[in-house]
Amino acid sequence: MKIEVLGMGCPKCRAAKKLIEEVIRDLLVNAEVVAVSDIDEIVDRGVMATPAVFVDGELKSAGRVPSKDEIKGWISTGSGDLEMTDRKIEESCACLYYLQGQAKMIKKKASLYRVKCKGCGREFLSNTEKEYCFDCEKKRG
Secondary structure (H helix, E strand, O other): OEEEEEOOOOHHHHHHHHHHHHHHHHHOOOOEEEEEOOHHHHHHOOOOOOOEEEEOOEEEEEOOOOOHHHHHHHHHHOOOOOOOOOOOOOOOOHHHHHHHHHHHHHOOOOOOEEEEOOOOOOEEEEOOOOOOOHHHHHHHO
16 A cells, blocks of 8 residues: 655644554554655646645545544545535645645746847747847847
8 A cells, every 4th residue: 555645744744644654653653654745746636736645546535634533534444525515625735835835836927028129020939029020129229
């Protein structure tokens, strides 16, 4: 069994991992607990709130530290799927703010602008918003 805790390492993410390890020790279960802090992997999995817990690749919890009883249910029966209708996300951890900042950086404006020169009328691409092409700027001196 592989249990993954996704998050950037804030107190809630560490608490979730520690709690899962305690339950595994108490139940004497052979399971691997992995902390995943790679931002690309977290985003690729569609996680919008951390800590998130995956058991054998299946999302079980997101945005909160799960209870011991929930974790025992996931481990002993393999059930206990995430149902967001009856589970609310607790106050966001620091990881969520970091992920939101990263997502904003990914969706930044295009780096090239299509510009029409006011001098000669030629269209060109530029990495800055300009009014004149290089040749016309040179002529204007």
